[in-house]
Amino acid sequence: MKRAYRILCVDDEDFNLDLLEALLKPHGYETLTALNGREALAVLAAKPVDLVLLDINMPVMNGHELCKLLKADPQLSHIPVIMITSLDSKENKMKGMESGAEEFLSKPYDQTELLLRIGNMLRTAEFEGAFDYLILALARAAEANDIDTGNHILRVAEYAALVSRELGQSERFIETIRNQATLHDVGKVHIPSHILKKPGRLTPEEMEEMKQHTVFGAIIIGDHPHLEFGRRIALCHHERWDGTGYPKGLKGEEIPLEARITAICDCYDALRNSRVYKPNYDHDGACRIITVGDDRMRPEHFDPKVMDAFKKLAPQFDELYKKMLDPKEKV
Ligand SMILES: [Fe+2]
Structure with missing residues (x-):
């Protein structure tokens, strides 16, 4: 009862x-x-x-x-x-x-x-509560084809809430991003497993196919007003501030704020997490790549305000990463 x-x-x-x-x-x-x-x-x-x-x-x-x-x-x-x-x-x-x-x-x-x-x-x-639960269930279902990313989606959502608070967003914004940033990669359910799990870099054709996960994500989430955040995050979390991202090559504030926030959180967690195609970095290594850059990532990819918040909150990112690490995930 x-x-x-x-x-x-x-x-x-x-x-x-x-x-x-x-x-x-x-x-x-x-x-x-x-x-x-x-x-x-x-x-x-x-x-x-x-x-x-x-x-x-x-x-x-x-x-x-x-x-x-x-x-x-x-x-x-x-x-x-x-x-x-x-x-x-x-x-x-x-x-x-x-x-x-x-x-x-x-x-x-x-x-x-x-x-x-x-x-x-x-x-x-x-x-x-039931709505939030189903959002997470949907995000989890989409991971079926992918390598085991452990608690990646939950951590990204928590970092995103943290950054949103630092940027002075409303409680409603913070709650919604915490809940719906989990859907950022939901479109991967349409990407063949051999691409998602491929060791080493993707060919240009495979990369093009991979990029479609953003568009598929937006289609899956659809246009319900309560899921607007989730849809925009799924569609725009690989857009870059300098206009070099995908799928549309949006620039600066053309990219929705919730997607600009999720982008930096997704990158940080992906860098820390060991994946089949790349080694993992420790906290300092991940921060260096985001703030200084490497052969793929540049600081210009991120909204400067979101970058400032990230720099300020970096120790808390590390704390959350450690606290929310699934025991199955490699450290
Ligand atoms: Fe993604």
Whole structure:
């Protein structure tokens, strides 16, 4: 049997927490409570939570601070947050939106409205969870013909989220790129295995065929508006800032930002990962090739702003690479 939805209520006043528990429990929800942001983080680390009800003004760590941390954590960012505030000010709402909260309710709140919003958000979150899961399943399915690239697609997605945050993108952008950058090579499902697995360099004809994985990727993903990021990333992640990339030879900002970000992340991980046709590099080696260049890669291939972010975040790339290395992958 499916467990009851678990709601974490965060408020510094016991009275408010009691009120929320008394409202939620009779409707079949399991409740957890915390008196401030720090306590809430401890609860979130210990148990899976489906939704957070969050007060803003609390000592130790306030609602905005907690929400920001939560939305920056890949393990927790999917949890919907409703902020309950006694201050119905525009400024508070703006701050809440910046920190990534999905909904707002001002005190004194209408109990029926709160229950309705909770129900709606839980249903939406469940659909989104299934949607994200299917995206990853599709990305994984496309790897069937390819050499085992381990957790490559997951790492690229995490680096891409990291760079997006550094570039000041919205939480929605960060979440979408984290989820949909996994689809960058989905078109490889159409590329014959002997090309994907070929040791040594590809012939010019084989290279032309290989380049088509970008176009195939865009066709597979199609034109659903919720998958726009994924489609643009699949199509444009081999375009280069200086216009020497493929399939269209787009230049500079003609290349969608999400694809410019994914490009550098894909290159870094590919360099670190040992593949049949090339040796792997250590972190410094991979950074050198990206920032200084070699016979194939040039720094001019990358958006200078994305390159600056990469340079700044390089140690975190290394950390993520090590943390997310599949035990089967060669180091
Ligand atoms: Fe690719």
